[in-house]
Amino acid sequence: MPEIKFMKGNEALAEAAIRAGMNGYFGYPITPQSEVIEYLASEEPRHNYVLLQAESEVASINMVYGAAGAGARAMTTTSSPGFSLMQEGMSYIACAELPCVVVNVVRGGPGLGTIQPSQGDYFQAVKGGGHGDYRLITLAPNSVQEMVDFTVLAFDLADKYLTPVLILSDGAIGQMMEKVILPDPVKPSTNKPWATTGKKANRERNIITSLYIQSEDMEAKNLRLQKKYQNIEQSEVLLEEYKMSDAEVVLVAYGVTSRICKKVVDLARAERLKFGLLRPKTLWPFPKAHIDQLAEKTVTKQFFSIEMSSGQMIEDVRLVVNGRKPVNFWGRNGGIIPTPEEILAALKAQL
């Protein structure tokens, strides 16, 4: 029987990780996501996972590397400055093809910034962040329920593709409380023949590495990675549409901003303005094919990318629309959550 609870986003994510069979958590406290490690610490005696508060985010992500390489369902969670510290590790994990889940509950930046919610880490999430050619499956929840659902999904995608999966949340989704349906606990597969668990007599030694010192080997590795990324782009795009069937003005928004934009659409429709919302649930892979179709439709007049940043996702929308329709931006940043009325007024001025 599914269990229904009233929970904070960060705690719901932690509970979902337990139910998804996470058996190794390594993290360092940082606002606004410390509830994750606090929840896991208080639940620890009732479960069978390894929990360790590391000395830094640099250590956390490398512990995730070690645990994932040893066959664990490993996770770490952090917020923006902490995620910056993890970038080297993300690159190593992507190249070593280790499955793990990393959560960034984004706060306002740059620098030490603010502990208020933001979407300023979009570029870092979907354009790399660390060095080299790699991609992160990036899931963007917009409710406490999706903090749960995407955590379960993230572990499964990580195992399916042997790749790190990022949940790009924000301080608002992490901190707010909502009704949530919790899934039944699962026992994930432990069949990981590549894991470093000790070399048995009947197999070669297992090596987890991201070192390919011969150029030809490194190129071959990159080609293999790119093939995997192409498969992911073809198979794993997730999106939600709201009142899109006759929409002339397409709002593109993700995370907490998409919740606000639903209200914007309703307010606009009350004024006979045909607004609709397209919400990427996966920021990478980005819903390119879908936006491409929208750009072709005669009914589509204009796109707006609405973000709690200075305009980052808009670059991906523009790349797909490629000049066929106007693509405009509106956003607040610094940790300010805009109101629907404020957004509608601003968009009407740009129509």
Place this chain on the structure above:
Amino acid sequence: MKEGYQLLYKRPKTLLDKRMHYCPGCFHATVHKLFMEVIEEMDIQEKTVGVCPVGCSVFAYDYMDVDMQEAAHGRAAAVATAIKRMLPDRFVFSYQGDGDLAAIGTAETIHACNRGEPFTFIFINNGIYGMTGGQMAPTTLEGQKTSTSPYGRNIKKVGSPLKMCELVSQLPGVAYAERVSCNSPANARKTKKALRRAMEIQSQGIGTSFIEVVSNCPSGWKCTPVQSLDWIKEKALPYFPLGVFKEPSK
């Protein structure tokens, strides 16, 4: 074997039959062999997981026939921590150089030791950055010339060489810390004994074991292998004295 011959010396089966990339005379080869002998003699090949660093021993997994993970520069202790926590009945070791363990990875080293993570550090201290071409290390001796201290290490400018065994032995989490060398057959035998003891301490789960090997770098020191042994005896060992710095409490 030929009739009338007696086998006195052989490669342990845990050490792969490969030509090593290490420079002639380098102790890495010696320590690899001694450590793999320990793994063979303790019959723990199936239960051993190693972590190799960034530096000359980045390819240690090409020679040691055990499961291994390659860590980012300085993070071997974090990686080893997680492996040991996930697989507490395995024997876990990190094999690190001085730049890795005592410069970029100092935080990970100290905190793993302070938590008493029950894995074994094998710390190869040759006082120089070998793989990157002979730059100054945190353990470069005062006055020692390297490519980034061409007039000799100036301790007023860059501090004194770090004595890691002395440092970590202050931490309650560390069960066993010993500094050894391989500059003579007798010392090499002591190194093997220390490595074995460190692995035995792992199975007791009583804390971190830390073996520092005062090592050499004929290429980086710009001398012959034999001259490097003299340097160890005359310069390195007076500053980095050999011996046991921490014993498991009885």
